[in-house]
Amino acid sequence: MPTFTISVIPGDGIGLEVVPAATRCLERVASRHGIGLVFNEHPWGSEHYLATGRMMPTDALDTLAASDAVMLGAVGHPDIPDTETLWGLLIPIRRGFQQYINLRPVRTLPGVRGPLANDAPIDFLIVRENNEGEYSEIGGRLYRGSPDEIASQLAVFTRRGVERVTRFAARLAHARTGVLTSATKSNGIIHTMPFWDEIVTELAADEDVQVDSVLIDALAARMVLKPESLDVVVASNLFGDILSDLGSALTGSIGVAPSANLNPERNFPSLFEPVHGSAPDIAGRGIANPVGQIWSGVMMLEHLGASEAASDLMRAVEEVLSAGLATPDLGGSTTTAEFTDAVLDAI
Numbered sequence: 001m002p003t004f005t006i007s008v009i010p011g012d013g014i015g016l017e018v019v020p021a022a023t024r025c026l027e028r029v030a031s032r033h034g035i036g037l038v039f040n041e042h043p044w045g046s047e048h049y050l051a052t053g054r055m056m057p058t059d060a061l062d063t064l065a066a067s068d069a070v071m072l073g074a075v076g077h078p079d080i081p082d083t084e085t086l087w088g089l090l091i092p093i094r095r096g097f098q099q100y101i102n103l104r105p106v107r108t109l110p111g112v113r114g115p116l117a118n119d120a121p122i123d124f125l126i127v128r129e130n131n132e133g134e135y136s137e138i139g140g141r142l143y144r145g146s147p148d149e150i151a152s153q154l155a156v157f158t159r160r161g162v163e164r165v166t167r168f169a170a171r172l173a174h175a176r177t178g179v180l181t182s183a184t185k186s187n188g189i190i191h192t193m194p195f196w197d198e199i200v201t202e203l204a205a206d207e208d209v210q211v212d213s214v215l216i217d218a219l220a221a222r223m224v225l226k227p228e229s230l231d232v233v234v235a236s237n238l239f240g241d242i243l244s245d246l247g248s249a250l251t252g253s254i255g256v257a258p259s260a261n262l263n264p265e266r267n268f269p270s271l272f273e274p275v276h277g278s279a280p281d282i283a284g285r286g287i288a289n290p291v292g293q294i295w296s297g298v299m300m301l302e303h304l305g306a307s308e309a310a311s312d313l314m315r316a317v318e319e320v321l322s323a324g325l326a327t328p329d330l331g332g333s334t335t336t337a338e339f340t341d342a343v344l345d346a347i
């Protein structure tokens with residue numbers, strides 16, 4: 001029986017509620033498909049930070065490297081600045097494991113209504129560059145507190161970095177409608193964005209896909225006005241981050257949106273996490289929507305090559321949503337545990 005070892009970091013807040021929901025579903029669907037899953041849990045995150053001053057131990061990456069994939073809930077704490085949680089855990093894992101793709105499906109689920117009046121089904125993929133770009137450590141502040149104060153931050157785009165994210169997105173587009181939408185801003189950002197555009201044009205030709213290069217501002221508007229016109233969107237780290245939150249809002253609730261941080265070459269484990277954070281406002285009440293976490297688990301099964309188990313689990317989730325079960329964020333009163341039990345039954 002093929003067996004995969006999964007490192008599990010439930011993290012903080014509702015991560016502690018939705019991760020166990022997802023691992024139960026994964027275990028059930030895997031066993032029905034003759035797949036073994038071994039979960040190794042790591043109690044890292046904000047409690048660890050409050051106790052030790054670090055989000056995770058110094059040898060955390062070595063520990064995770066031994067596994068086939070990493071499942072993360074969420075990290076965040078009202079008393080800890082977001083920069084600590086981001087730079088102390090997520091960014092070191094994304095960069096250390098060369099997870100240069102952040103893949104976020106934007107798809108409406110049955111029974112989940114989005115905010116748009118025109119509720120044509122939405123189904124596209126956002127491929128966000130995950131390792132470089134605007135999130136650089138280069139920059140600084142001068143003359144703090146004075147009227148002449150200056151802050152600067154350098155965005156760093158490398159040919160290798162832009163080529164590999166574009167190639168990944170172009171291949172996805174090739175397998176779908178053959179159109180790759182690229183988020184740009186080359187009218188205002190006159191060095192990095194023309195460089196991005198050139199590489200996208202080159203590689204799209206190479207992968208035989210058509211490029212639709214759209215200014216990020218216009219693309220944000222188009223996502224709201226005509227989301228059904230999109231299929232695969234490739235974007236830089238910052239633009240992709242903003243578009244994917246907009247995408248999760250369009251499909252009804254941030255609680256249902258999944259994401260994968262992929263190292264496509266499989267030199268290192270990939271990481272799967274919902275788009276939402278630790279949601280301290282609802283943590284501990286048993287009402288968090290587990291769909292984003294479970295769907296991230298579906299993406300993990302796909303990445304591991306267990307496609308049948310993946311589609312079986314997704315079908316089970318959609319069946320439960322179609323039957324009208326909904327957590328409070330979707331307007332219902334189903335609890336996390338009731339929703340999860342229904343998914344287990346549907347499997």
Ligand code: ATP
Nearest residue numbers: 075076254255276277278279280281282288289329
């Ligand atoms: P963090 O600092 O960890 O990012 P946050 O509160 O800033 O946490 P989210 O956790 O994404 O950000 O929460 C944004 C809003 O969406 C909150 O009101 C939260 O309750 C709600 N929310 C997020 N995830 C879920 C979920 N899985 N189920 C229900 N509501 C959710």
Ligand code: MG
Nearest residue numbers: 076082277278
């Ligand atoms: Mg947040």
